[in-house]
Amino acid sequence: MTDSPILRLGSRALSAPVPKGRGVIGLDVPEVDRWLKGGLRRDGLHEFYAPSGSPPGPAMALALLAGMRNCGQGRSLMWLRARGGRRKDGPHAPGLAELGIDPAALLLLELADPADLLVAGVESLRHGGAGAVVLELRGRCRALDLTASRRLALAAERSGTMALIVRGDARPVPSAAHTRWQVSAAPSRALPANAPGHPVFDLQLLRQRGGAEGLHVQLEWNREQAVFRTPIYGDPPAVPAGRAEDRRARRAA
Amino acid sequence: MALADARALVPHLPAFPHDPAGDGAMLMRAVEACERYTPMVAPDGEDALVLDLTGCFEGQGWTRETIARDALAHLARMGLGGRAAHGPTPDAALALARFGMDELADLPVAALALGAEADLALRRAGLRTIGALAARPRAPLAARFGRELPVRLARLLGEEDRRITPHRPAGAIRAERRFAEPLASVAPLLDVIEGLAQRLESVLARRGEGGRRFDVALFRTDGHVARLAVACGRPLRDPPAIRRLFSERLESLSDPLDPGFGYDMARMAVPLAERLENEQRDLACGEGGEAQPDLAPLLDRLAVRFGPDRIRRFHPRDEHLPEYAARPVPPESGPAAWPRPEPGEPPLRPLFLYDPPRPVGVVAEVPDGPPRRFVWRGKHHRVVRHEGPERIAYPWWKHPEGRGPTRDYYRVEDEMGQRFWLFRHGLYASESDHPQWYLHGLFA
Numbered sequence: 001m002t003d004s005p006i007l008r009l010g011s012r013a014l015s016a017p018v019p020k021g022r023g024v025i026g027l028d029v030p031e032v033d034r035w036l037k038g039g040l041r042r043d044g045l046h047e048f049y050a051p052s053g054s055p056p057g058p059a060m061a062l063a064l065l066a067g068m069r070n071c072g073q074g075r076s077l078m079w080l081r082a083r084g085g086r087r088k089d090g091p092h093a094p095g096l097a098e099l100g101i102d103p104a105a106l107l108l109l110e111l112a113d114p115a116d117l118l119v120a121g122v123e124s125l126r127h128g129g130a131g132a133v134v135l136e137l138r139g140r141c142r143a144l145d146l147t148a149s150r151r152l153a154l155a156a157e158r159s160g161t162m163a164l165i166v167r168g169d170a171r172p173v174p175s176a177a178h179t180r181w182q183v184s185a186a187p188s189r190a191l192p193a194n195a196p197g198h199p200v201f202d203l204q205l206l207r208q209r210g211g212a213e214g215l216h217v218q219l220e221w222n223r224e225q226a227v228f229r230t231p232i233y234g235d236p237p238a239v240p241a242g243r244a245e246d247r248r249a250r251r252a253a
Numbered sequence: 254m255a256l257a258d259a260r261a262l263v264p265h266l267p268a269f270p271h272d273p274a275g276d277g278a279m280l281m282r283a284v285e286a287c288e289r290y291t292p293m294v295a296p297d298g299e300d301a302l303v304l305d306l307t308g309c310f311e312g313q314g315w316t317r318e319t320i321a322r323d324a325l326a327h328l329a330r331m332g333l334g335g336r337a338a339h340g341p342t343p344d345a346a347l348a349l350a351r352f353g354m355d356e357l358a359d360l361p362v363a364a365l366a367l368g369a370e371a372d373l374a375l376r377r378a379g380l381r382t383i384g385a386l387a388a389r390p391r392a393p394l395a396a397r398f399g400r401e402l403p404v405r406l407a408r409l410l411g412e413e414d415r416r417i418t419p420h421r422p423a424g425a426i427r428a429e430r431r432f433a434e435p436l437a438s439v440a441p442l443l444d445v446i447e448g449l450a451q452r453l454e455s456v457l458a459r460r461g462e463g464g465r466r467f468d469v470a471l472f473r474t475d476g477h478v479a480r481l482a483v484a485c486g487r488p489l490r491d492p493p494a495i496r497r498l499f500s501e502r503l504e505s506l507s508d509p510l511d512p513g514f515g516y517d518m519a520r521m522a523v524p525l526a527e528r529l530e531n532e533q534r535d536l537a538c539g540e541g542g543e544a545q546p547d548l549a550p551l552l553d554r555l556a557v558r559f560g561p562d563r564i565r566r567f568h569p570r571d572e573h574l575p576e577y578a579a580r581p582v583p584p585e586s587g588p589a590a591w592p593r594p595e596p597g598e599p600p601l602r603p604l605f606l607y608d609p610p611r612p613v614g615v616v617a618e619v620p621d622g623p624p625r626r627f628v629w630r631g632k633h634h635r636v637v638r639h640e641g642p643e644r645i646a647y648p649w650w651k652h653p654e655g656r657g658p659t660r661d662y663y664r665v666e667d668e669m670g671q672r673f674w675l676f677r678h679g680l681y682a683s684e685s686d687h688p689q690w691y692l693h694g695l696f697a
Contacts, residue, residue: 053630053632054669054671055671055673055695056605056695057603057604057605057671057672057695057696057697058671058697060604060605060695060697061604061697062697064604076548087607087608087609088608088609089605089606089607089608090605090606090608091604091605091606092575092578092579092602092603092604092605092606092694093567093569093578093579093591094569094575094578094579094591094602095600095602095603095604095605095606095694095696096604097591097592097593097594097602098594098598098600098601098602099600099604099697100594101604102591103567103569103579103591104566104567104588104589104590104591105588106566106567107548107552107564107565107566107584108564108565108566108567108581109555109559109563109564109565110563110565111559111563112559116559119558120555120558120559123551123554123555124551124555127546127548127550127551128546129546129547129548129551130548130551184669184670184671185666185669185670185671185672185697186670187637187666187668187669187670188599188638188666188670188672190638191599191640193640194637194638194639195599195638195639195640195664196599196638196639196640196664196665196666196672196696197599197638198599199599199600199672199696199697200670201697202670221697223594223600224596224597
């Protein structure tokens with residue numbers, strides 16, 4: 001796994017040039033963008049599944065990072081989720097900022113149940129004022145059937161707002177999504193003193209409308225350059241200059 | 254007369270237990286029903302309503318007599334009988350209605366409501382009517398019957414006025430519409446609401462204001478009043494936008510409107526208005542690509558539909574404990590700048606926080622060392638990378654009396670690459686012998 005980050009790519013995909021399109025969001029890695037014929041559609045519906053039994057953090061992060069790319073010029077990113085009873089679980093704004101997602105651009109909508117969430121999702125997508133709308137759903141969600149996802153996809157296509165669905169604890173089901181991914185965490189490149197490094201995602205393309213599935217790739221997110229890249233495992237990177245000396249000193253100790 | 258005596262005379266006399274709360278509620282329903290004539294309505298005692306009709310005749314086609322007749326007809330539909338009277342002051346009108354008379358001078362002295370003793374004393378002095386009292390000088394009356402008498406007499410005769418406190422404070426900005434034929438269905442209501450909003454638009458524009466809240470009261474012919482309210486994040490006076498908000502409100506009613514015998518009047522009021530300047534459209538709008546629609550109307554609609562407390566934005570807060578580091582604020586307060594993260598560092602805070610933190614079973618090599626394995630949701634995770642501890646103390650400088658355990662946070666990664674934020678609650682040996690571990694958040 002470590003020596004070949006692009007695990008399965010057809011030879012057909014490697015030779016063709018990366019198509020350039022204004023309506024897509026690239027994932028920075030040429031092989032991936034070629035496979036996706038440019039990238040994720042800006043006006044599309046994209047689903048990110050966390051594998052059953054594993055935490056939904058990476059799927060959320062990837063959906064938000066993709067959504068943020070459609071949120072230039074002060075457009076907001078709306079995160080819709082169902083409130084889980086009396087627990088106040090939720091996005092942690094300082095953590096989002098550390099991932100490179102500006103919390104100032106984020107609007108959180110907490111709804112009572114998945115049915116309300118889908119209604120609010122369609123409404124927000126139709127309006128077209130937000131850059132992207134993230135719908136976080138947990139478990140098997142009967143309300144999100146083929147009709148409901150088709151409605152979301154149509155609303156996204158008409159307004160140009162990106163629709164992103166994050167599913168935790170759920171099996172992939174047929175839907176009208178343009179792409180469907182399974183996102184889990186992959187081992188990060190260790191920092192000095194074996195500290196966890198920059199986030200690495202393990203992505204499997206389960207479905208692509210009008211294209212081939214089966215892409216399996218690992219991407220590392222670099223916050224400073226705001227790019228995805230294939231992780232290069234090996235020696236820990238050189239310690240960069242800057243503040244936070246004490247933290248690095250502790251890592252080295 | 255006692256109930257037993259009355260039953261001896263009329264054997265089948267129905268009897269009901271006394272219910273002051275129910276009577277009060279009934280009276281308040283009558284008050285609401287009478288708000289159709291004037292916003293200045295107040296209950297008086299247990300059995301009377303006072304309506305201040307000053308300035309209510311103009312342009313409405315009402316006269317005193319038609320209002321009295323209409324009000325009695327409405328109350329009769331609610332199953333209430335009544336008497337109506339008008340007078341220059343609330344006290345005069347109340348006395349005339351209670352004693353069923355037309356002339357103030359003919360009222361008995363009991364109308365002063367001074368109590369049985371004073372009534373008897375007045376009658377013994379040969380003063381039986383208000384007319385007889387009014388003709389006399391006040392000072393000797395006050396000397397003999399008490400200081401209250403001249404005050405009440407003046408109020409009764411209209412020499413001194415008394416203000417009533419309306420049941421519901423009236424907004425300065427309102428519009429109403431009466432229907433010749435009662436509206437028996439909900440369908441045309443939105444058009445009515447938009448019509449009212451159009452009339453309010455000019456009023457608001459003249460004042461240079463926009464409404465932050467809109468109340469609509471629908472008066473049913475049988476006296477029931479339905480009230481709908483919407484709020485918006487920024488001042489608004491655009492009738493189609495107001496109509497959209499009310500259409501959301503109508504759709505989201507858990508108990509749908511029941512027109513019954515029909516609504517015969519609707520009123521829209523703006524209890525909260527704020528400055529709204531006319532904005533000039535940006536002429537260079539077309540330069541930088543197509544303009545994005547403004548998000549505020551959508552947020553207003555969602556707030557009306559799902560509740561105003563459901564939409565949040567995050568503002569930074571200078572707090573130590575991670576669960577308080579972000580303050581949720583309503584969306585209209587605008588975005589706030591967040592500090593930029595340290596360059597070159599991986600994310601040190603999770604993107605998803607569990608609140609309350611979830612207890613996990615942890616195996617550590619030494620009690621105050623980093624975790625080696627942990628069990629969460631029945632799954633075993635072997636820690637292959639970790640960083641920590643990051644020690645976060647209980648904010649003792651804020652709560653000098655209470656001291657909580659210190660938290661030691663660890664960023665850990667398991668063999669699958671999943672990254673978690675764990676903490677040990679309490680320092681080993683000094684604060685706790687068996688510190689509990691918690692999972693507080695998930696990293697990307």
